[in-house]
Amino acid sequence: MTNLSPLLDYFNKLIPLTDQEELLVTNLFKPRLYRKRQYVLQEGDVCNQFNFVVSGCLRLYKIDNKGTIHIIQFTAENWWLMDIGSFHQRSASELNIDALEDTMVLQISYDNLIYLYLQCPKFDRIFRVLVENSFVSLQKRLLLNISSTAEERYHSFLQTYSHLDNRISQAQIAAFLGVTPEFLSRLRNKQAKKP
Amino acid sequence: MTNLSPLLDYFNKLIPLTDQEELLVTNLFKPRLYRKRQYVLQEGDVCNQFNFVVSGCLRLYKIDNKGTIHIIQFTAENWWLMDIGSFHQRSASELNIDALEDTMVLQISYDNLIYLYLQCPKFDRIFRVLVENSFVSLQKRLLLNISSTAEERYHSFLQTYSHLDNRISQAQIAAFLGVTPEFLSRLRNKQAKKP
DNA sequence: CGCGACGTTGATTTGCCTCAACGATTGTGG
DNA sequence: CCACAATCGTTGAGGCAAATCAACGTCGCG
Numbered sequence: 001m002t003n004l005s006p007l008l009d010y011f012n013k014l015i016p017l018t019d020q021e022e023l024l025v026t027n028l029f030k031p032r033l034y035r036k037r038q039y040v041l042q043e044g045d046v047c048n049q050f051n052f053v054v055s056g057c058l059r060l061y062k063i064d065n066k067g068t069i070h071i072i073q074f075t076a077e078n079w080w081l082m083d084i085g086s087f088h089q090r091s092a093s094e095l096n097i098d099a100l101e102d103t104m105v106l107q108i109s110y111d112n113l114i115y116l117y118l119q120c121p122k123f124d125r126i127f128r129v130l131v132e133n134s135f136v137s138l139q140k141r142l143l144l145n146i147s148s149t150a151e152e153r154y155h156s157f158l159q160t161y162s163h164l165d166n167r168i169s170q171a172q173i174a175a176f177l178g179v180t181p182e183f184l185s186r187l188r189n190k191q192a193k194k195p
Numbered sequence: 196m197t198n199l200s201p202l203l204d205y206f207n208k209l210i211p212l213t214d215q216e217e218l219l220v221t222n223l224f225k226p227r228l229y230r231k232r233q234y235v236l237q238e239g240d241v242c243n244q245f246n247f248v249v250s251g252c253l254r255l256y257k258i259d260n261k262g263t264i265h266i267i268q269f270t271a272e273n274w275w276l277m278d279i280g281s282f283h284q285r286s287a288s289e290l291n292i293d294a295l296e297d298t299m300v301l302q303i304s305y306d307n308l309i310y311l312y313l314q315c316p317k318f319d320r321i322f323r324v325l326v327e328n329s330f331v332s333l334q335k336r337l338l339l340n341i342s343s344t345a346e347e348r349y350h351s352f353l354q355t356y357s358h359l360d361n362r363i364s365q366a367q368i369a370a371f372l373g374v375t376p377e378f379l380s381r382l383r384n385k386q387a388k389k390p
Numbered sequence: 391c392g393c394g395a396c397g398t399t400g401a402t403t404t405g406c407c408t409c410a411a412c413g414a415t416t417g418t419g420g
Numbered sequence: 421c422c423a424c425a426a427t428c429g430t431t432g433a434g435g436c437a438a439a440t441c442a443a444c445g446t447c448g449c450g
Contacts, residue, residue: 064342072337085331094338128323135330136280142267142337143289146373147259150438170397178341183438185398345406365429378406380430 004029006078007052007106014126021120028116029106034058040081040097040105047086047093049107053079056103057167061175062095071176072141074100076164084134100168150179154187199224201273202247202301209321216315223311224301229253235276235292235300242281242288244302248274251298252362256370257290266371267336269295271359279329295363345374349382 004026011017011025029052034040040058041047051058058081061071072095075081086093087110108116116123144153154177158165174184199221206212206220224247229235235253236242246253253276256266267290270276281288282305303311311318339348349372353360369379 062338062342068342070338070341072341084327085334088327089331124319124323128319128326131323131326131330132279132283135326135333136284138330138333138337139280142333142340143257143265145337145340146265146267147257147263169395171395180439181397182399182440186438189398364427366427375407376429377408377431381406384430 003054004031004106006054010052010078011126014129015122017122021122024116024119028112029108032105032107034099034103034105036099036102038099040099041083041086041093041095043094043096044092046090047083048110049082050087050113051075051081051097051105051107053077053081054104054106056099056101056105057164058097058103058105059100059172060095060097069175070178071172073137074161074164074168074172074176076167080130080134084131100172145178150177150183151187153177154184198249199226199301201249205247205273206321209324210317212317216317219311219314223307224303227300227302229294229298229300231294231297233294235294236278236281236288236290238289238291239287241285242278243305244277245282245308246270246276246292246300246302248272248276249299249301251294251296251300252359253292253298253300254295254367255290255292264370265373266367268332269356269359269363269367269371271362275325275329279326295367340373345372345378346382348372349379 007029008017008022008025017025031054034056040049040051043063053075055077057074057076059071060073060075060081060083061069063069073081081097083093083095083097085091086095090110113127117127144156148156154173157173157177161168170184170188171181174181177184179187202224203212203217203220212220226249229251235244235246238258248270250272252269252271254266255268255270255276255278256264258264268276276292278288278290278292280286281290285305308322312322339351343351349368352368352372356363365379365383366376369376372379374382
């Protein structure tokens with residue numbers, strides 16, 4: 001059976017759980033393996049799972065009307081990924097999630113999350129904090145995009161995602177920064193020469 | 196005394212309130228008038244108020260390191276405005292809020308909101324939904340910025356903010372779209388000739 | 391081995407910015 | 421209530437950041 005301890009550790013760090021609560025989590029979260037390139041969520045579907053990444057790496061992205069991919073977020077070990085809007089409003093998602101590596105997640109369905117809230121209000125608070133944190137990182141993402149050049153965004157990426165730098169291809173990084181792979185290449189080139 | 200009915204109406208539409216709950220709201224929300232150009236929140240401060248706009252119009256914006264203003268959101272009658280991240284994490288805000296017109300708001304302080312949660316858990320849900328909705332609109336904002344040209348963003352603005360179109364100057368709209376006033380002027384010019 | 395994905399480099403184009411100048415409107419102090 | 425300043429929208433000329441298109445070498449993988 002898959003090890004749930006990364007998830008229990010995560011919860012316990014926020015608010016310590018009782019044995020009974022740990023049991024609830026153990027029963028309601030299901031492990032699932034996604035293969036590299038496999039969809040976790042495809043646009044048009046309703047996002048029905050909260051995903052906690054145990055190992056591997058996922059990306060959340062939008063495809064614009066020219067067919068270009070814009071990556072909103074990468075998620076690796078010990079973080080969450082879902083389309084919060086689609087999940088809570090039970091509406092069709094405009095976003096896609098797929099796996100950049102073989103990825104193991106622990107996931108809870110919408111119905112089971114509602115059940116979890118009813119059984120134990122403590123999780124109300126845990127997930128409220130989780131959504132607030134998602135809001136904050138989304139806001140950072142927006143502010144960065146709005147008010148920085150591609151070069152500044154690249155530096156910022158290297159800081160926030162330094163642990164992922166060598167796991168993600170430059171093409172993916174470019175799609176995250178909102179520039180072409182060619183332009184990112186030129187940026188890196190300029191970097192290497194300067195300092 | 197200022198009329199609280201727009202706020203009570205807003206809550207009642209989400210979840211009907213009892214008389215006692217309405218009384219709580221009446222006691223904890225305070226009216227405040229902001230004059231045109233007055234700050235509601237200034238960067239560096241902690242956002243300590245949830246604001247519900249009764250009349251007038253506010254803007255939420257960031258100033259980048261070149262001194263350029265980037266408007267994240269306009270808020271007029273019957274909507275909320277605050278820096279959610281700063282408010283919940285009790286951290287210094289990078290954002291500013293000020294008034295584009297004389298604006299009447301009903302506001303509740305952080306401490307009073309916590310008190311409201313304790314007195315009546317129903318508001319836990321109401322404000323959870325409120326934050327979820329804020330998340331969704333922020334995500335829309337990001338996707339639009341990431342995946343559209345200035346022209347497409349302008350069209351989208353005209354649709355979502357059609358009621359505000361003639362209340363907001365073009366310079367403000369340009370700062371919202373992320374273009375210079377000159378360029379917006381050229382866009383409009385091109386528009387007028389085409390169809 | 392061969393094919394497709396990836397990163398690089400060059401030449402050209404384009405979307406948007408900058409700077410500057412000008413009327414029209416708004417606001418303000420004398 | 422007028423005069424002057426400040427703000428706002430428009431237009432033109434020129435510039436730059438980043439995209440596009442195209443070509444080429446290198447890998448990793450089936």
